Amino acid sequence: MPTVKRPSYSRPLSPRLAVYRWQLPMIASLAHRATGIILALFVPVYLFILTGLTGSPDDFIRQMAWMHSVPGRLILWLTGTALIYHLVNGIRFILLDAGWFEARDSMRLTARISVGAGVLGALLLGGFLW
Amino acid sequence: MRCYSEDSCGDVMLGAERYGTAHNGLGDWYVQRLTAIVVALLMPLAYLLLLAVYNGALDQMQMLDLVDGYIGRMLHTLLLIALLTHAYLGVKLIVEDYVHMAALRIPMMGALLIGLAGFGIWWLSVIWAWAA
Numbered sequence: 001m002p003t004v005k006r007p008s009y010s011r012p013l014s015p016r017l018a019v020y021r022w023q024l025p026m027i028a029s030l031a032h033r034a035t036g037i038i039l040a041l042f043v044p045v046y047l048f049i050l051t052g053l054t055g056s057p058d059d060f061i062r063q064m065a066w067m068h069s070v071p072g073r074l075i076l077w078l079t080g081t082a083l084i085y086h087l088v089n090g091i092r093f094i095l096l097d098a099g100w101f102e103a104r105d106s107m108r109l110t111a112r113i114s115v116g117a118g119v120l121g122a123l124l125l126g127g128f129l130w
Numbered sequence: 131m132r133c134y135s136e137d138s139c140g141d142v143m144l145g146a147e148r149y150g151t152a153h154n155g156l157g158d159w160y161v162q163r164l165t166a167i168v169v170a171l172l173m174p175l176a177y178l179l180l181l182a183v184y185n186g187a188l189d190q191m192q193m194l195d196l197v198d199g200y201i202g203r204m205l206h207t208l209l210l211i212a213l214l215t216h217a218y219l220g221v222k223l224i225v226e227d228y229v230h231m232a233a234l235r236i237p238m239m240g241a242l243l244i245g246l247a248g249f250g251i252w253w254l255s256v257i258w259a260w261a262a
Contacts, residue, residue, distance in 0.1 A: 033224050041215040043249050052258055053183060053193065060190045067184055076184070085175055090166050097163065127180065 015103035028111035032089045032116070042079040073129045077122070080129075083123030089114040162219045171206055198260045210253050214246045245255035 020026065052063025066072045092110050095101055101110045179196060182188045188196075197200055221242055229235045 023179070031218075036217070036220045037224070043214070043217065047249060047256065049180065049251055050253075051191065054197065054256070054260060064184075068139065078179075080177060082183075087170055087174065090259055091168060094163060094166065123196060128185070 007121055023108075024115070025107045028092075028114050031115070032086060032093070034088075035086040035118075036081040039081060039086060042075075042082075045075060045079070051092040077125055077129050080125045081118060081122040083126070085114065085118030088117040144219040158219055158222075162216060162223075163168065165216040165219070168208060172209040176206075176209060183222055194260070197257075203257050203260075206257050207254065210250060210257075214250045218246050220242060 017030075049067065051062060052066070054060075057065075067076065088125050092101070092114050094112075096107075101107060177189070179193065183190075183193050197206065222239060225235055225238055225242075231239060
């Protein structure tokens, strides 16, 4: 039977946030999870918007008014920013799975591109919505 | 190449022979990436359409022309199946990493699964009930 030698000291596994020093690739990974949860929470909101916009003309007007209200704009801005980040960083993760950019330097560079795309997306979307 | 001793474990990632105890981790991993690609192709279209309506570039009838056709309904259905599957697997991964108490984790995963399935059924009923 194959056996696996385990080190006698307890080595921290990946999700131990309190143990590892904070670095950009780690922040990019955490942000991917955070934006993923935001987007999962957006599912009911998307349904709410969809039923409003595709309902009667009165429903459409009411839904447009909600989307242009401050909470509506904030939700569209937050979820849109999360979508842009999650999309760019998701492509990064798939490229990493395929074996590209795995070196430490390129991990950091591509993490910077993901975070940069998120910030740029937030600014552009903010400009569009306001 | 068998990885029995530390000397021979250099290439273990290239030919793993022992897959751990779960036996089905690769399935989740693969489906997560497959659905990611579907969502990455279709979700930007949906969001851009939403922004075009927000902006007034499209009125309600023009928007309905785009989403209410057979192709629009099919793409929307494909998007929601891929999206809800992707969301389920993603949240599952996070819960498994951070929620270790079974009494908490099992109800959470159950509520997530039932909740997402419920939204999926509601969403499908909305899309396919539009007057043709």
